Amino acid sequence: MSELAKAYEPQTVEAKWYAWWLQQRHFVADPSSTKPAYSIVIPPPNVTGVLTLGHVLNNTIQDILARRARLTGHEVLWLPGTDHAGIATQTVVERKLRKEEKKTRHDLGRAEFLRRVWEWKEKHGGIIIEQLKKLGCSCDWSRERFTMDEAYARRVQEVFVDLYRKGLIYRGKRMVNWCPVSLTALSDEEVIPKAQKGYLYYFKVEVVGAPGVFLEIATTRPETIMGDTAVAVNPRDQRYAHLIGGRILRPLPVENQALLPIIGDDAVEFEFGTGVLKVTPAHDKTDYEIGQRHALPIVDIMNPDGTMNELAGEDFAGLDRFEARVEAVEKLRELGILVREEPYENNVGFSERADVPVEPRLSEQWFLKYPQTGPARAALREGSIRFFPERWEKVYDHWLENIQDWCISRQLWWGHRIPVWYKEGEGEGTTRVECQIESPGEGWIQDPDVLDTWFSSWLWAHETMDEPTRKKFYPTSALVTGPDIIFFWVARMIMAGLEYTGEVPFRHVYFTGIIRDKQGRKMSKSLGNSPDPLDLIKKYGADGLRFGLMRIAPQGQDIRFDEQQIVEGRNFCNKLWNACRFRLLQGPVDPEADPFRHELSLFAKDLLSKLEGTISRIESGYADYRFSDIAQALYDLVWAQFCDWFIEASKADLNHSVRKAGTLATMDYALKRILLLLHPFTPFLTEELWHGMGFGSESIQFAQWPGAKSVGAEPRAVELSRAVVTARTLRATFNLPSSKRLRWLLESSEDWVKSEIAVLGVLLNAESITLVEQRPAHAAACPTEIGILYLSLEGVVDPSTERRRLEGEMGKVQAEIEKVERKLGSESFTLNAPPEVVSEHRQRLETWSARLEALRGARDALAA
RNA sequence: GCGCGAUUAGCUCAGCGGUAGAGCGCCUGCUUCACACGCAGGAAGUCGCAGGUUCGAACCCUGCAUCGCGCACCA
Numbered sequence: 001m002s003e004l005a006k007a008y009e010p011q012t013v014e015a016k017w018y019a020w021w022l023q024q025r026h027f028v029a030d031p032s033s034t035k036p037a038y039s040i041v042i043p044p045p046n047v048t049g050v051l052t053l054g055h056v057l058n059n060t061i062q063d064i065l066a067r068r069a070r071l072t073g074h075e076v077l078w079l080p081g082t083d084h085a086g087i088a089t090q091t092v093v094e095r096k097l098r099k100e101e102k103k104t105r106h107d108l109g110r111a112e113f114l115r116r117v118w119e120w121k122e123k124h125g126g127i128i129i130e131q132l133k134k135l136g137c138s139c140d141w142s143r144e145r146f147t148m149d150e151a152y153a154r155r156v157q158e159v160f161v162d163l164y165r166k167g168l169i170y171r172g173k174r175m176v177n178w179c180p181v182s183l184t185a186l187s188d189e190e191v192i193p194k195a196q197k198g199y200l201y202y203f204k205v206e207v208v209g210a211p212g213v214f215l216e217i218a219t220t221r222p223e224t225i226m227g228d229t230a231v232a233v234n235p236r237d238q239r240y241a242h243l244i245g246g247r248i249l250r251p252l253p254v255e256n257q258a259l260l261p262i263i264g265d266d267a268v269e270f271e272f273g274t275g276v277l278k279v280t281p282a283h284d285k286t287d288y289e290i291g292q293r294h295a296l297p298i299v300d301i302m303n304p305d306g307t308m309n310e311l312a313g314e315d316f317a318g319l320d321r322f323e324a325r326v327e328a329v330e331k332l333r334e335l336g337i338l339v340r341e342e343p344y345e346n347n348v349g350f351s352e353r354a355d356v357p358v359e360p361r362l363s364e365q366w367f368l369k370y371p372q373t374g375p376a377r378a379a380l381r382e383g384s385i386r387f388f389p390e391r392w393e394k395v396y397d398h399w400l401e402n403i404q405d406w407c408i409s410r411q412l413w414w415g416h417r418i419p420v421w422y423k424e425g426e427g428e429g430t431t432r433v434e435c436q437i438e439s440p441g442e443g444w445i446q447d448p449d450v451l452d453t454w455f456s457s458w459l460w461a462h463e464t465m466d467e468p469t470r471k472k473f474y475p476t477s478a479l480v481t482g483p484d485i486i487f488f489w490v491a492r493m494i495m496a497g498l499e500y501t502g503e504v505p506f507r508h509v510y511f512t513g514i515i516r517d518k519q520g521r522k523m524s525k526s527l528g529n530s531p532d533p534l535d536l537i538k539k540y541g542a543d544g545l546r547f548g549l550m551r552i553a554p555q556g557q558d559i560r561f562d563e564q565q566i567v568e569g570r571n572f573c574n575k576l577w578n579a580c581r582f583r584l585l586q587g588p589v590d591p592e593a594d595p596f597r598h599e600l601s602l603f604a605k606d607l608l609s610k611l612e613g614t615i616s617r618i619e620s621g622y623a624d625y626r627f628s629d630i631a632q633a634l635y636d637l638v639w640a641q642f643c644d645w646f647i648e649a650s651k652a653d654l655n656h657s658v659r660k661a662g663t664l665a666t667m668d669y670a671l672k673r674i675l676l677l678l679h680p681f682t683p684f685l686t687e688e689l690w691h692g693m694g695f696g697s698e699s700i701q702f703a704q705w706p707g708a709k710s711v712g713a714e715p716r717a718v719e720l721s722r723a724v725v726t727a728r729t730l731r732a733t734f735n736l737p738s739s740k741r742l743r744w745l746l747e748s749s750e751d752w753v754k755s756e757i758a759v760l761g762v763l764l765n766a767e768s769i770t771l772v773e774q775r776p777a778h779a780a781a782c783p784t785e786i787g788i789l790y791l792s793l794e795g796v797v798d799p800s801t802e803r804r805r806l807e808g809e810m811g812k813v814q815a816e817i818e819k820v821e822r823k824l825g826s827e828s829f830t831l832n833a834p835p836e837v838v839s840e841h842r843q844r845l846e847t848w849s850a851r852l853e854a855l856r857g858a859r860d861a862l863a864a
Numbered sequence: 865g866c867g868c869g870a871u872u873a874g875c876u877c878a879g880c881g882g883u884a885g886a887g888c889g890c891c892u893g894c895u896u897c898a899c900a901c902g903c904a905g906g907a908a909g910u911c912g913c914a915g916g917u918u919c920g921a922a923c924c925c926u927g928c929a930u931c932g933c934g935c936a937c938c939a
Contacts, residue, residue: 004898006898006899006901007901008899008901054884097894141939144938193935193936218939219939220939221939235916267937267938267939268938268939269938269939270937271938272938273938273939274880277938277939278939279939282939284937284939285937286937286938286939287937288937289937289938346938346939347936354874391869392868394867394868395868395934395935398867398934398935399934399935402935402936462888470904483933483934484933484934486934514933516932540901544901545880551877551887552876552877552887556869556876557869557870558869558870558932559876559877560876560877561876562888563877564875564887564888565876565877565887565888566887567888567901568887568901570900570901571901571902572901574899574901574902575898575899575901575902577898577899577901578898578901578902579898579899580898580901580918581898581899582898582899583898584898585897585898597933628878629878630880632877632886632887635886635887636886640886643898643899647898648903687865695914702890725905728904728905729905729906730903731905732892732893732904732905732906733905735892735893736893736895737893737894738893738904738905739893739894739895739896740893740894741896752936762896765896771872783904816883819883820883823882823883823919823920826919826920827919828919828920829919829920830919830920831919832919832920833882833920834882834917837882837920840882840883841882841883844883860935
């Protein structure tokens with residue numbers, strides 16, 4: 001490539017290189033490699049999923065880690081795949097079925113329905129995989145896994161059998177979270193508490209045998225009165241303690257009012273409501289426990305779908321639970337026992353998937369008593385796993401400390417079938433139970449339920465790998481995920497890893513932030529505030545999207561997304577593109593250029609020093625997973641250091657016979673390293689430029705990562721650039737257009753400055769710069785660290801305007817001097833501050849004073 | 865109720881004990897032969913509030929406020 005287009009055009013470039021990488025098998029991990037291993041398993045997106053900005057963030061980070069590992073000489077495995085996502089996928093297919101064929105899954109039957117789900121999965125599933133390729137993800141696609149793959153699914157069942165045999169899995173009738181829409185039990189983690197505005201209803205019941213003595217009860221759920229089997233008070237509550245042992249009449253259903261005992265239980269709070277609790281063991285977890293303690297009967301008044309059943313009475317049977325609430329209040333009012341209703345806000349548990357309130361329900365489910373909870377906590381405490389940011393450790397530890405058994409059975413069809421078989425026994429009502437994968441034989445019926453999706457994904461880190469792969473790449477190096485699945489996935493994976501491999505599944509866990517919109521709201525489809533990443537890629541290129549996003553994604557902090565930031569990412573890519581274009585216009589590139597063998601200009605030395613500084617900043621950024629820091633460091637290096645100073649200065653140095661070679665060598669050397677450092681963030685652009693510039697014909701991702709060299713700073717370059725800024729400011733204050741070439745004069749005692757005149761001329765866009773011995777007439781003075789710069793104002797500006805400007809300038813300088821003097825005048829400061837700080841202030845004072853002196857001289861000369 | 869995070873320029877965010885920073889936006893001037901997806905310059909902040917520690921605090925400590933997120937059986 002001898003000539004580059006004027007602007008970077010990502011579309012063609014991206015497609016070209018991705019196809020090439022695949023064709024070259026660059027992403028395929030080799031377990032027999034002698035290189036050190038680096039591995040990541042992808043958090044498997046749902047097969048139903050489409051790419052969101054959250055995925056972009058997450059997977060860009062993984063890709064950055066993977067590509068950087070390749071560049072640092074590792075054999076890299078980034079293992080991709082998808083999750084069967086039980087409820088989500090089943091729901092999608094059921095919806096389609098209803099819409100297109102007006103059928104339910106029961107119309108088809110289990111086998112046929114599952115066939116349809118697989119058919120859907122083959123046809124529409126895994127769109128997200130193709131989208132990840134558009135992003136540039138360097139996954140080893142030859143190892144793509146699915147949580148329902150035959151081998152994987154078998155391992156899931158084997159693990160179930162194993163845990164069953166160890167006595168950790170058991171079946172029991174318990175209070176579970178029931179989703180009346182999905183018609184399945186849920187784990188505690190799948191229940192999202194939401195604040196709900198409702199009412200607290202107060203109603204009264206008369207104590208039997210004590211006419212005129214009423215108990216007032218407060219409830220948010222009057223529709224469950226029909227299921228009440230007691231009322232409870234706290235035995236230490238003096239208002240009510242004497243009533244314990246008495247009875248009240250349950251008002252509903254009207255045709256079946258029943259006598260309920262008044263019991264005493266410590267779970268009842270004095271302060272809440274009236275201090276009297278209605279106890280509904282079938283529909284509330286606390287009430288269920290109270291019921292257990294007092295051997296209360298359990299009256300389940302609801303159907304699985306959340307409608308009321310016949311036990312609720314004729315007025316309620318068939319009503320939805322929320323209609324029943326309205327009806328119950330109405331009935332209480334009719335009975336004249338509704339005392340009052342007051343607005344009330346409380347937390348209601350919602351089903352994560354279906355987004356409806358869950359119903360606590362007593363049902364027969366499978367539970368897991370978690371293995372390895374102690375070692376899992378120790379892994380973090382002792383540092384065999386580290387979290388970034390660290391604060392999540394506390395959250396993790398707290399959860400493990402208070403861990404509850406996991407309800408792992410789901411009343412769905414799509415998923416891993418529970419490997420348990422039943423057979424009617426000989427005797428009346430006895431059932432034989434066998435836990436094994438294959439049917440024990442004739443007449444045995446398999447448990448109809450499937451396992452929670454997370455019961456399969458918790459094995460993801462090791463069961464996605466075959467034996468040689470595991471040997472090389474397990475435990476994995478890092479896991480990148482959102483903190484929202486710290487319990488669902490991260491914690492459980494640690495326990496599974498410890499139980500089944502004897503090792504932790506990963507060394508580092510990086511928790512990303514959550515992407516929000518500009519108002520700080522979560523991205524969601526319903527709000528319509530979630531931009532389609534593919535549109536963004538189309539508009540700004542995958543690299544622009546990646547870089548723009550990474551620059552604003554500080555470690556584990558939520559991110560407010562603003563498309564403008566992606567625009568900046570795109571602009572940055574274009575800037576680098578043009579820097580390379582500039583280089584190519586100067587002639588052929590030397591890929592092995594060594595600037596240290598040449599005489600170098602000040603700005604070349606300065607750039608090399610800044611480059612080394614950036615490399616060490618990047619190293620520490622990777623050590624702490626501070627990606628926005630790395631991106632920002634590269635942004636500064638490329639834009640401010642390389643383009644604004646070095647390239648601009650080079651426009652003089654490239655015409656300088658002695659400096660030309662060194663300048664070109666510096667340019668090649670620096671650009672090569674910039675491309676390498678940038679490659680993890682912007683893989684397409686850097687691959688394109690790597691080849692375009694002629695740095696190599698192999699992929700950039702296997703080139704040598706630049707090591708940090710110690711290159712001292714070049715203070716003269718700093719002095720020179722400060723002088724340029726001061727001079728530019730001077731010109732601007734006269735309102736002179738930057739295109740107007742002006743005559744400058746320089747009075748300097750520094751010898752080295754004389755050889756920088758040409759550079760100065762280019763940076764100031766000067767017509768001429770003349771060295772002088774004393775102050776010229778009709779010129780504005782501008783004291784700088786390299787001497788006094790004069791701007792010839794002859795025929796350019798009115799002297800009286802100039803004088804006024806100088807006066808103003810002197811005022812500002814005077815103020816600064818006073819500030820520093822005050823500080824230095826304070827005895828407590830000079831006595832207590834460290835000597836280097838004090839001398840820093842002294843120096844500052846000197847500089848300001850010199851500046852003031854120069855200004856005063858200039859003004860006086862002008863007045864004369 | 866407990867825990868965690870955030871609060872710095874109009875916006876998005878750095879800085880975490882020694883002169884308040886960047887990008888965008890805004891204003892001014894530029895078709896300067898890499899780039900208008902650009903160049904140069906400028907205006908703009910009592911660093912949420914109140915105390916404390918310190919010679920010195922955006923930064924450390926203690927409260928408080930606001931926003932957000934977890935966890936918790938308060939009907």
